[in-house]
Each structure stands twice: as structure tokens, then as C-alpha cells.
Amino acid sequence: MSTQLSNAIQRVPVPELLSANPVVAVLRAAHASEYAPVIEALVAGGVNNIELTLSTRGVFELLAEICEQFDGRAQIGVGTVTTAPEARQAIASGARFIVTPVTDPEIVDACVQAGIPVFPGGLTPTELHRGWAAGASAVKVFPASQVGAGYLKDLRGPFPQIQVIPSGGVGVAEAIEWIKAGAVAVSVGGPLVGDAFKGGDLSALTERARTLQLAVRAARDEAVSAGN
Template identity: 60%
Template sequence: MPHHRPQPSQTLLAHPVIAVLRASHAREYAPVIEALIAGGVRSIELTLTTEGVFQEIAELKTRFADAAEIGVGTVTDAEQAQRALDAGADYLVTPVTVPEVIRAAVNRGVPVFPGAYSPTEMHTAWSLGATAVKLFPASVVGPGYIGQVHGPFPGLPIIPSGGVSIQDVPKWLQAGALAVSLGGPLLGDAFKGGDLSALTERAAEVTRLVGNVRDRTVDA
């Protein structure tokens, strides 16, 4: 086991929602990020399936430095990982378990959330030093899967991603998820000319649901 596993940021622990952004070009990101922040979402994942992420990330980090953390997602090889880290990514996310990507982040002390589906993949990622494991695609198995995994691996932090709806957020958090990752259900048509005030409302709804779960936990 690694001696210096990067820990989740205080931002993610306080606001356990990651917004996954996919657009035709990273130039489209800024107003959408503003709308998400206005609704209380503080962790933003810029996916490498979007053109221009490496060119835009420094400016986005400067612009939103006091309001959100900016990570890079869909990282699939060591070169992409190093470029993202050099660009100042606050964390890395992968769709699959790639040991070289995990090691690159661990060596730099940057949180990394590798994608995994089976218990074997999850344990492999955790053993390499992952901060948490991204359960992907989460909608295929549902929140009960976390409890099953936590049987043999009670200390393994899990972030569900892929097909997670806004209304499912409480179920995942109550099941023991460290955070939830939301793409289409949260972003909707924001990158297709949609109403950004509606995006802020959806983000605020997610924030409210998270707060309700935490209030119930405290009351219990």
C-alpha cells in the first residue's frame, strides 16, 4: 500500500458533487461553470473528450480559484496525466484503471479517482494509491452495490458515476458514497443553448438534497 495516498480535498468533502462537463470546445465551459457554482456545485471535471482542455484550464483555474476546484477527467494514459498535472489540475479522473495514471497523480500528491467496476479493479486501484474509486457505470448496479463492496473493503471510498440521476443522489450518499459524479442529468442542454438559470436551479436542487442527507445523518 502507498505511504502517501492523496486525500480528498476539503472542497469535495464539504460539497460531495462532481459536475462532469463535456462540450465541443473548452471555450464553452466558463458560463456553465459559473451557473454550477451559483447553485452550490464546487467540483468541476473537465473531460478530455472536449477539445481545448489543456489550453483553457489555466485560465479557468485562475477565474474560479476562490469558488471551485477544477479537475481533468477521461484521462486514459500517462502522457495525458502528466499534461493535466502540469496544467494544474486539482484532481484526475479516469474511466478505467490505468496504473500509470494513478502513479503519476500519487507521485505529485494530487487526488485521483480511477474508474473501476469489479471488486478486483477497485482493489487494484486502491492498492496503487487511488484517493477514491469511481464506480463506473454506476447505474448498472445501483446504490446497493456499495454495501456489497464495503463488506470485504469497508474503508474503500467510492464515487458513483455514469447514469446517476439528481433524485438518486441521496440514495448513493446514504449507501456510503464519498461523493457523486453527475453528467447529463445535471448539465442537461447547457452546452446546446439551454437556459443556464435552469442549470443553476438543478445544481441548487442537488445541493439541497445533499444537505438533507447530511441533516438526517446529524439528527440520527
Template identity: 55%
Template sequence: MGQKIISEVLDGRRIVAVLRGQNALQYEDVIDTLVRAGVNGIELTLTTPGTLDALGSLRERFGDTAKIGVGTVLTPEDARTAIDRGAEYIVAPNLNPEVVTLAVEADIPVLPGVMTPTEVRTAVDLGASTVKIFPAQTVGAGYLKHLRGPFPDLQAVPSGGVDLDAAREWLSAGAPAVSVGGPLLGNVFKTGDLDQLKSTATAFVNALESNQ
């Protein structure tokens, strides 16, 4: 029994919102707005101060309405803390074998950042069920089709510069979900404009969640 792939964690939905705030106190209103718009995948990044301290209360606040993971996990120590505090999945920009192994042993889905076929194979051999292609904008959705030649069952989520048009292309290429930051969140952490966020998130959901 392997670890879940990300689409199973997201209950079949297809958007992971990447939240990079000025501090973790900003998370709650933004997550609430995203959930109301139909986005259930939430990645809290460790570049936002206070993320690990806020994780437990956010998991309690949003229960099953949001699937909350922790991203920008660079060290085994951060991975262990995130898992202990309730992260539903771990996301990293790079492939750190210790981070992957910790998550696999805890039976927590982990999405290590990969680019090359060698990194893909290493991540899979370590037990990762899903990888993160980063930076996705650099290679484009066609890259996933190429990777699926030698790795036909590869589950890969693009991250980095994925706007709405690119998201459509990646999903059409076979990605189970897309990881979206700026094109979805905009400047909400600076402006506090939740109405604009709701409008953008609703547009993403309407465009992508029916793209099966």
C-alpha cells in the first residue's frame, strides 16, 4: 500500500493554491475565501513567518474543507515538525532524500521538486507517489508528455509560473493537479482584496475543475 497521490488527497480536485504571505496571521481569511470559491488544496509555505506555529489551528479551523500541506520544506527538521503538527502533505522545491524518506515513513504524501529524468527516478525510488515539476514555466506542459514515455505512470504536478492557460495545458497533458501561486493569489497579501481573490479563484475553479 503506497502513499496517496495528490489527487486522492484533494478528493479529486485539481488546484493547489500556494500561499506566500507576509506573516501567518494573514492565512485564515485567504484560506476561507479560497475554500468558498471551491479551492480545497492549500500549500502554506515556510517562507512565510509563523507557518508551522499556525498549522495546527488552521487544520482545526478548516477541518476537511481545506486540504492543508506545507511547502518550501528544505530540511528534515522542518519536514518532521510539519508532519508532527498535522501537515496533510509535504512539498519541496528540490529533491532532498531525507525529506522524502521522512514523509514516506510517516505515510504523508510528499511532492519533491524535480526537473531531470534522473531526479524523477530517484524520487520514485525513494517512495514519492507524486513529484513536483519545478520550475514548470521553464519547460512547459509538453515536458510531462516526454517524461511519460519512460515513466508512463508518472504523477507530476507543475509549479512555478503556472497561469490559467498553462494550467489547462498541464491538466490536458495528464497532470493530476496544478500548483498555482501568483496567477491565483495576485497581491492579496499586500492589498487584502478578498473580493478580487474570490473572483480569480472562482474563474480558476470554473475553468479547471471541469477539465477532466
């Protein structure tokens, strides 16, 4: 994946698959061996951008296998990355994007040099601008529940070009509002995944995924028409 130069900053664009289907499913489980059936259910519902968090045991051990299993059907990324070596290891194992809960320019640089999209996390304008100026593909507003979708308009005042993905406490209603406000995508965890890792009905997860991605796509079309 090539980089592009923007205002003298190297920046890997947001992946086309995420632009077309702006939902990232954030998965946390007791062990990465539990991931595959849940990913299958999400993909069946049209959610094919999947973030596997490093707070789950076994992610690095199984990442290459999972990436191969869903190659061509889902875009597998790794989240909760807090160091540049973790980012490099995830990329070497097949991760298609990297997500962090912090703003660390070394992580951003490692991803840019590898040609992999990166979404560093932050909450304050200083943190978010720091990630964007370092070359982030988009910045992750985290925890998004603390500010709400109106925060994006405030950020766009001083930073009109910044691309934002909210994460943390984002449900269906909040996802729609963020997309309408101009977010490039939304990250959704518990409200989408529900009890899937606790023996819940995977067909119900597929329906939640289908409902969410259709609602978000409709909101995106509305945002584009409104010029957001």
C-alpha cells in the first residue's frame, strides 16, 4: 500500500474497504482462539473491518492464521497497540491496519514506513493534532462517549482536514450521529458484539451487524449530501 504526501507529511490513506463500509468491529475475548466464529458472523452481516485487541491472550500467536483464514473477506487489524515493536510484529503477521489507545509518534512512524494505515488514540485537541501531524491515516477519539459527536465540529474549526474515528461507548445511535457529523468511520465493540463470546446467538450478531452497517452507510450518504 503506497503512501501519499500531504502538507509534507507522509500519510497512508484510510483503506478503501473502510471508506466503503465505515464500521470497525472491536473484538475482545478471553483468548484469540474464540475469534473465528464471531468474525464469520460479523462478515455475514456485512461488517468486514475487524480489530483484534492485544488485551486478548493469544493474538500474536494466531494472527497470521486468522489473517489467512479471512483473506479476501475481511480486513483484519490489531488494536490496543502501545509500542512500535508491537506494531511491527502485528504488521509482520499480516495486520492490515493498526489502532492504538495512545498518541505515540513512534508507532505512527513504524506504520507509515511499512505502508500500513494507523489510527492513534487521543481525546484532547493537543493529542489528536499530534497524531494527525505525525502522519496518522485518521485519529481515534477515545473514549468517544466522553465528548459526543458535536466534538468533531469543534475539532474541525482549527483542524479542518483531520479525519476522525470515534471509539469507546459507541452504539448504533451514537455511530449514526458521528457519521453524520463527518467521522470517516466508527469503532463499535460491546454494543455490536454483545454476548457473542459468552455463548450468545451468532445469528443475532449477524443481524446486529447488518442493522449497524446499513444504518451507518445511510448516515454516511446523508453526511456526503450535507457536505460533512
